Amino acid sequence: MRKAIVAFIAAAVILSAMTGCIMPDYPAEGITGNPFIEAIDLSEPGVMVTGTDEDGLLTVPYGEVREGGRLIFPVVTDVHAGKRGVNDNQSAFYSFLEENDFPFVICLGDISNNGDYTEDGTVGFISGCLERANGNFLYAIGNHDRFRHDARHFDRFFSALVPSGHNPRIGRYVFGPVSIYKLDNSIRAYGSVQLGWLEEALRQDTNPVKILVAHVNHMSGGTAGETLYMTGITDIYERNDLLRIMDENDVSLMLTGHHHDGGYYRISDDRAEINLSPLFGREDRGGHWYTAEVVPGDKLIITPYSAETGMAGTPWTIPL
């Protein structure tokens, strides 16, 4: 018995040394080349190939806010390229992009339905957005982007769009006074490494407007939509820890998808998570895209649009 106890203590010590957290640290190591990226012409205006490394996070400067100090950009999620009926909604979204002059598009993940980034539908959607949004396509990884190939396609595809060795799954995009942080919570968890990066980057961020984007809804229950443990962040520590980080660093908004229902979760008077309905749409609710309008020093406005009618719905407003 004494030997067993000694063996246990030794095992515990070894395991303790190994841990800190066993969640993935999102390495981009070993990713070289990109056999799929030829489908997209990177000589176009896309500026995502440039950026700087700050505390492990990729920072991509996008220039100054236009249109009288306001920043307006479209956001979509859950494209599920290749899924039945997706093309009509994509076409409607393309028309919307063509009618406006947006600096970039954000997609909150599940671009691909099965994680295959060699498919025409997936590549076509990305290139379609690039062509219509100044070559700027911001993306977060979703759980479907891990299907079949466990994110290998996603990583290799998008690694061509960030400097060598950087992580395509997390990043910070700076657009004038607006900082947009994309996170990887595609496995319904962040990991302490990622949240540590985020907290440090936010702490050094002097921009007055900070927005988080990720795929999986951070909240669950309440007005963010019902949950039967299938959506939302699984670990209560993580969920509450990110709330603390958002509070202490004045993050105003988190945009997420995944849930397919959409909804507004009020965190506090000046902080919210807005969960977006998918672009591909459900039979009973149709597809949606959104615009996010930042009025620095005043408010954030998130407006839903119906893919079927192109009409705007009732917006949500978050004071800054």
Next chain:
Amino acid sequence: MRRFIGIIIMLAVLLPLNAGVSADISMGYRSDAAGSFPVPVSIELSGNGFTGRLMAAGDSSIAGGLSYSYALPFRIGLDASVFTGYAYGFGGWTDLLIGFHQDWDWGWYGLSYGFGLAGGLSYSEYADGIFWSISPALHIANIFRVDPFSFTLYAAFGHPWEMEWQLEPMLGLRIDARIAEGHSVYIDGYVKAGEYLFAPVSVIQSWAIRIGYVYGGGR
């Protein structure tokens, strides 16, 4: 933490004086997505179908709860429990569980399974609202006995000795060794999966290991 350990030692000394009550005292290590929680210490007291639990992890969290199992024929028990906790910097939560379990015992081999529904409430000082979650609570355990040892291989959504929010599938192994009549020690560990429904990868969200002492047979 020292005070808490002191209480446990005191109870460990006094409990044998109280026949009919069993006790389970453990300490271990847990790592999850948010970080590591060294030396979670827990104590369980059981008697007359009731089990009370108190847990503390480092100086950062404390939790406690009460469960009750009402015995029915055919080795069936109806279970209800409430468990609540608070972690410094992470907020608090409360879990409620109702369900039933059934135990089979063939001497060298035992089988236990249970079904239930778990509801979780969570509150943070950094959010105005309360989160909630509903999860199925399932468990199955295979027990192999080779005197003085017993080996329990179990799978479950969630685990009775960990503070929970949303229950996730986990797999564990517990080895008990009887050191004297009414006294045993054990080592218990598990790994728990993160996302498993909507992603093709199996990610270990958390793992934990503990050693414990049981007086009077435990639950």
